[in-house]
Amino acid sequence: MANLPEDLERLRLAAHSQIAAAQDPTALEQLRVALLGKKGTLTATLRGLGSLPPTERAQAGERANAVKKELEEAIAARAAALEEARRAGLAEQEWLDITFIPQDEGYGHLHPITLIMREIRAVFSHIGYTVAVGPEVEDEWHNFEALNIPAGHPARDDMDSFYVGSGALLLRTHTSPVQIRYMEQHQPPIRIIAPGRVYRRDYDATHLPQFHQVEGLCVDSDIRLSDLKGTLEYFARSIFGAERRIRLTGDHFPFTEPSVGVAVSCGICGGAGCSSCKRGWLEILGAGMVHPQVLRNGGIDPARYSGFAFGMGPDRIAMLKYNLPDIRSIVEPDVRFLRQF
Ligand code: PHE
Numbered sequence: 001m002a003n004l005p006e007d008l009e010r011l012r013l014a015a016h017s018q019i020a021a022a023q024d025p026t027a028l029e030q031l032r033v034a035l036l037g038k039k040g041t042l043t044a045t046l047r048g049l050g051s052l053p054p055t056e057r058a059q060a061g062e063r064a065n066a067v068k069k070e071l072e073e074a075i076a077a078r079a080a081a082l083e084e085a086r087r088a089g090l091a092e093q094e095w096l097d098i099t100f101i102p103q104d105e106g107y108g109h110l111h112p113i114t115l116i117m118r119e120i121r122a123v124f125s126h127i128g129y130t131v132a133v134g135p136e137v138e139d140e141w142h143n144f145e146a147l148n149i150p151a152g153h154p155a156r157d158d159m160d161s162f163y164v165g166s167g168a169l170l171l172r173t174h175t176s177p178v179q180i181r182y183m184e185q186h187q188p189p190i191r192i193i194a195p196g197r198v199y200r201r202d203y204d205a206t207h208l209p210q211f212h213q214v215e216g217l218c219v220d221s222d223i224r225l226s227d228l229k230g231t232l233e234y235f236a237r238s239i240f241g242a243e244r245r246i247r248l249t250g251d252h253f254p255f256t257e258p259s260v261g262v263a264v265s266c267g268i269c270g271g272a273g274c275s276s277c278k279r280g281w282l283e284i285l286g287a288g289m290v291h292p293q294v295l296r297n298g299g300i301d302p303a304r305y306s307g308f309a310f311g312m313g314p315d316r317i318a319m320l321k322y323n324l325p326d327i328r329s330i331v332e333p334d335v336r337f338l339r340q341f
Pocket of ligand 1: 173174175176215216253256286287288309310311312
């Protein structure tokens with residue numbers, strides 16, 4: 001039978017040189033398992049203790065445990081030394097030159113539509129408007145009926161819609177349904193804008209199938225057309241410049257009465273007419289006094305309250321402000337174009 005104390009001593013010496021030779025934590029861990037793990041060599045040696053005569057067993061057992069502890073400590077010490085060396089090496093391998101000035105790689109920036117949307121929000125928030133939102137998948141009541149656009153109404157043809165599923169839901173064709181949704185939840189005074197995406201089956205140089213609108217709604221006691229005019233004049237001057245004027249002309253929307261089209265004076269000729277604007281005025285939005293039935297549909301008593309609403313296309317506002325000839329340029333990923341903003 002093998003001599004256990006001798007085996008133990010041989011194992012101890014061999015283990016020390018193996019530990020010293022381990023070059024990384026993984027190798028060290030493999031070594032630990034090979035020595036001290038359940039199937040490790042030292043563990044096997046310890047098991048051999050049982051076959052010793054009882055007189056030798058206690059002493060040999062004590063020695064074996066001491067070796068085990070010694071090796072555990074040696075492994076821990078080696079692990080600490082390897083970690084120390086790794087950290088010391090980091091200073092060589094991973095350094096940061098904080099004086100380095102990189103070449104301009106061309107940073108990203110906000111898209112013109114995002115810029116104009118933010119500007120519109122800021123302009124209205126200065127006069128006490130808050131932002132409201134509604135769903136992009138709408139039901140026909142909110143998108144049409146509650147806005148005085150019953151089935152068969154010609155206005156539905158102007159807003160050729162994307163229906164969803166079996167047809168009771170559609171992608172909203174305008175942000176006006178947010179008027180109804182907001183009135184359902186709030187009594188006057190109401191001053192909101194509702195920016196968001198809208199959808200129509202349309203695509204050419206001035207129409208996109210998905211575009212943006214910003215709706216506005218103001219409902220309070222004694223709101224008049226002059227309030228609408230003052231508000232939109234303030235808006236147009238804030239966006240386009242203090243020298244600009246607005247012009248209201250008669251228009252028609254089923255959900256406002258009276259309805260107006262709002263144009264801003266051309267920035268080049270001031271309204272006289274030039275080759276850029278043709279007639280001196282640029283249409284920027286639709287608006288009007290909220291129809292009494294629409295107030296009623298939103299749960300507001302038209303005998304006590306009146307209001308105005310407006311809807312604009314920020315895509316168009318951006319085209320006018322930045323002089324863009326083709327609306328498609330703002331959805332195409334041409335960085336040469338986008339870089340200009
Ligand atoms: N919803 C109308 C459209 O999409 C715009 C509008 C909004 C007109 C509010 C008047 C009042 O054309």
